[in-house]
Amino acid sequence: MTDAAPAHGAPGFDAFPTTVRTTDYHAAGEPFRIVDTASGAMPAVPGDTVAERCATAIGPTGSATSPRRSALDDVRRLLVREPRGHAGMYGGFVVPPDDDGAHFGVLFWHKDGYSTACGHGTMALGAWAVDCGRVPAPDDGSAQVRVDVPSGRVTATVHRSGGRTTGVTFRGVPARVSARKVPVATTLGLVEADIAHAGACYAAVAVRDLGLEVSPAALPALVRAGQEIRAALATHPGTWHPGGPLLSGVYGVILYEELPDTPFGPHQRNVTVFADGQFDRSPCGSGTAARLALLAEDGRLGEGEDLLHESVIGTVFTGRVVSGGAEGVVTEVTGTAYRTGEHAFLVDPLDALGTGFAL
Numbered sequence: 001m002t003d004a005a006p007a008h009g010a011p012g013f014d015a016f017p018t019t020v021r022t023t024d025y026h027a028a029g030e031p032f033r034i035v036d037t038a039s040g041a042m043p044a045v046p047g048d049t050v051a052e053r054c055a056t057a058i059g060p061t062g063s064a065t066s067p068r069r070s071a072l073d074d075v076r077r078l079l080v081r082e083p084r085g086h087a088g089m090y091g092g093f094v095v096p097p098d099d100d101g102a103h104f105g106v107l108f109w110h111k112d113g114y115s116t117a118c119g120h121g122t123m124a125l126g127a128w129a130v131d132c133g134r135v136p137a138p139d140d141g142s143a144q145v146r147v148d149v150p151s152g153r154v155t156a157t158v159h160r161s162g163g164r165t166t167g168v169t170f171r172g173v174p175a176r177v178s179a180r181k182v183p184v185a186t187t188l189g190l191v192e193a194d195i196a197h198a199g200a201c202y203a204a205v206a207v208r209d210l211g212l213e214v215s216p217a218a219l220p221a222l223v224r225a226g227q228e229i230r231a232a233l234a235t236h237p238g239t240w241h242p243g244g245p246l247l248s249g250v251y252g253v254i255l256y257e258e259l260p261d262t263p264f265g266p267h268q269r270n271v272t273v274f275a276d277g278q279f280d281r282s283p284c285g286s287g288t289a290a291r292l293a294l295l296a297e298d299g300r301l302g303e304g305e306d307l308l309h310e311s312v313i314g315t316v317f318t319g320r321v322v323s324g325g326a327e328g329v330v331t332e333v334t335g336t337a338y339r340t341g342e343h344a345f346l347v348d349p350l351d352a353l354g355t356g357f358a359l
Helices: 050-058 071-080 119-131 216-232 285-297
Strands: 019-027 030-036 090-095 104-110 113-115 141-149 152-161 164-171 176-186 189-197 201-206 250-262 265-274 307-310 316-325 328-335 337-346
Touching: 019 071, 019 119, 030 071, 030 119, 050 104, 050 113, 071 090, 071 104, 090 119, 104 119, 119 141, 119 152, 119 164, 119 285, 119 328, 119 337, 176 201, 176 216, 176 285, 176 328, 189 285, 201 216, 201 285, 216 250, 216 265, 250 285, 265 285, 285 307, 285 316, 285 328
Parallel strands: 030 090, 104 141, 201 250, 265 307
Antiparallel strands: 019 030, 019 337, 090 104, 104 113, 141 152, 152 164, 164 328, 176 189, 189 201, 250 265, 307 316, 316 328
16 A cells, blocks of 8 residues: 655645755664755744654644644655655754754654654764764864754764764663563563663563564564554553653564673664564664663663674664663663765655655
């Protein structure tokens, strides 16, 4: 089945920009498409803070059969739908920060809507901000890029050597555990889920309890299981965040596999299933922070130890707990981010597919 959008000249598209320019990165294999709303006459999103702008972008405006949320949402759909995007696309709209303490803000998005946190996206944004000169950085050393996201203020420390970006360390909002060993019935049997908040809410389930492994061949079964677990936990009180509905509800299901420990700490492989069956190609940045909170509570992650966190495609993030407090543990996740291209996307006014289609 296809879900086609109206053409450029259709009602409601009056504010659509002629050209949408993007800079694309990937962090450990997961794409991130960056759109700077300050350029290109992009539609504005009302709100005094990034969280308010996110709530506005989510809507709802329109009916259940016409889920268009805002003028800017037309741009999101253009960039994630075929033929210009794909179902696994991820990205962000760069918007003004909450105050002068941050360099900029961002609204994270995917094919089904918006998210309140994105670690791999923050890494990509840090690299982009330094690479394009928006944030000054030394040829050798590091620079901090402060970003306001819907769940709070996060930092990307961009590491440099010989005038090149060599890695990025993401420090998110405090991560906290909210529920343990929640029984969940799936078509593969009864499993137990642990729930943690790390800018977004994650449920973590061991794949051995599903009789699966984290591998590309198992992806169809992993995605189905992730969708079942997410749906089953929709009303669980552990998914509620004191910050309100925007931060509540299961965003992603982390299906993890234990691997032999390294000399530096635990070693796991995971796939994170989110939205309507989308899965993270990277080890998931904010999901890694959620895993760190759970491992710290279990006593499995000692001072100075790292979690080596692999993705379903074999890429790696390294995570550590920096400190703890009443709001949770402060974590850092380190990975890489590389630019993959720059694009100028257009919509021909005669193109009946408009902003594209989703299969």
